[in-house]
Amino acid sequence: MNILELNRIVKNYHEISGETQAIADVSLALRDGEILSLVGPSGCGKSTLLSIIGGLVKPSSGSVLLARPVKLGYMPQRDHLFEWRDIFSNACLGVEIQKRKHKTPKTVHQENIKFIKDMLIQYGLGDFLHHYPSQLSGGMRQRAALIRTLAVKPDILLLDEPFSALDYQTRLYVADEITAIIRQQKKTVVFVTHDISEAIAVSDRVIVLSGRPARVSAEHEIELT
Ligand code: ADP
Numbered sequence: 001m002n003i004l005e006l007n008r009i010v011k012n013y014h015e016i017s018g019e020t021q022a023i024a025d026v027s028l029a030l031r032d033g034e035i036l037s038l039v040g041p042s043g044c045g046k047s048t049l050l051s052i053i054g055g056l057v058k059p060s061s062g063s064v065l066l067a068r069p070v071k072l073g074y075m076p077q078r079d080h081l082f083e084w085r086d087i088f089s090n091a092c093l094g095v096e097i098q099k100r101k102h103k104t105p106k107t108v109h110q111e112n113i114k115f116i117k118d119m120l121i122q123y124g125l126g127d128f129l130h131h132y133p134s135q136l137s138g139g140m141r142q143r144a145a146l147i148r149t150l151a152v153k154p155d156i157l158l159l160d161e162p163f164s165a166l167d168y169q170t171r172l173y174v175a176d177e178i179t180a181i182i183r184q185q186k187k188t189v190v191f192v193t194h195d196i197s198e199a200i201a202v203s204d205r206v207i208v209l210s211g212r213p214a215r216v217s218a219e220h221e222i223e224l225t
Contacts, residue, residue: 002067003156003188004030004053009062011048022048023059024213030156032067035182035189037199040209046192049214050158053190073154077161079145081133087144088129091116094152116151123147123181138166139174146178150185157182157189163198175202 011023022045030036030053038046051057052064054072081090095112098104104112120129123143133141142162149157162178163171179202182189193199199206200222208218 001032002029003032003070004067005065006049006053007063007065009049009052009059009064011045011052011057012060021213023052024210024215026062026209026214026216028207028216030188030190031205033186033188034205035179035191035203037191037193037203037206038209039193039196039199039206040214041211042194044209044212045214046194046209047160049209050160050190050192053156054158070155071153072156072158073149073152074158075145075149075160075162077164079133079141079165081141081145081148083133086130086132087125087136088117088120090133091120091144091148091151093148098152112151115153116147119147119150120144123177138170139177142166142174143177143181146181150181150187155188157187159189159191161193162191164193171198178202 006026006028009023009026013020013022026049038049040046048057052059054074055064082093085093092113095104095109095116099109117129120126125140125144125147128136128140133144136144163175166174175198191199191202196206203222204224206220206222207216208220209215210217
């Protein structure tokens with residue numbers, strides 16, 4: 001079943017210097033529970049498409065349809081951990097904001113905190129709860145950032161080149177680790193990357209976008225062996 005559909009999305013950016021067409025005509029469907037990669041060259045409009053899916057950018061034309069109300073989680077290129085907060089309180093950031101905004105009842109908030117602590121322990125950060133981000137490796141930081149995103153229990157995860165700030169060798173194993181966590185947590189994911197081998201390694205389906213303005217140029221199902 002499709003959880004989300006994009007129908008004939010077009011996006012033009014208007015600036016004083018002129019108009020940039022970022023997305024020409026993109027239609028695609030996101031299936032419940034899959035990891036879908038959007039792969040294309042830098043500057044082709046991938047982040048714009050992700051922002052449109054996330055409701056942060058309005059398309060110039062076309063529509064985004066959701067099968068049901070969903071909570072979205074977003075993980076950007078850099079981990080954006082706060083250096084002055086320890087790993088545990090970094091991971092709790094989303095639920096703290098939720099608590100203030102939606103006045104989460106105390107018992108629910110305590111359950112959320114326990115859920116985060118359990119995840120940090122399960123994913124190998126149990127000994128680092130009170131360490132600061134600067135004391136962690138790039139891979140551990142990325143895991144902490146993912147747990148911060150998962151902490152608010154999103155239905156759909158939007159990942160925007162989440163490994164691009166890591167060096168090549170670190171990227172390979174961090175991509176494996178992060179994919180394993182996402183699969184264990186049974187999340188529906190849209191993963192944006194310019195790296196086709198990374199897309200094939202992490203996803204169930206790959207949609208290849210053309211150079212700017214983005215169009216869908218191919219679609220591949222990935223058979224997991
Ligand atoms: P990608 O993620 O594939 O690198 P982007 O979606 O970031 O591509 O950008 C696609 C094109 O749209 C680029 O030419 C970029 O300069 C332009 N663009 C992106 N965001 C804006 C914006 N807010 N205002 C104007 N142009 C933008």
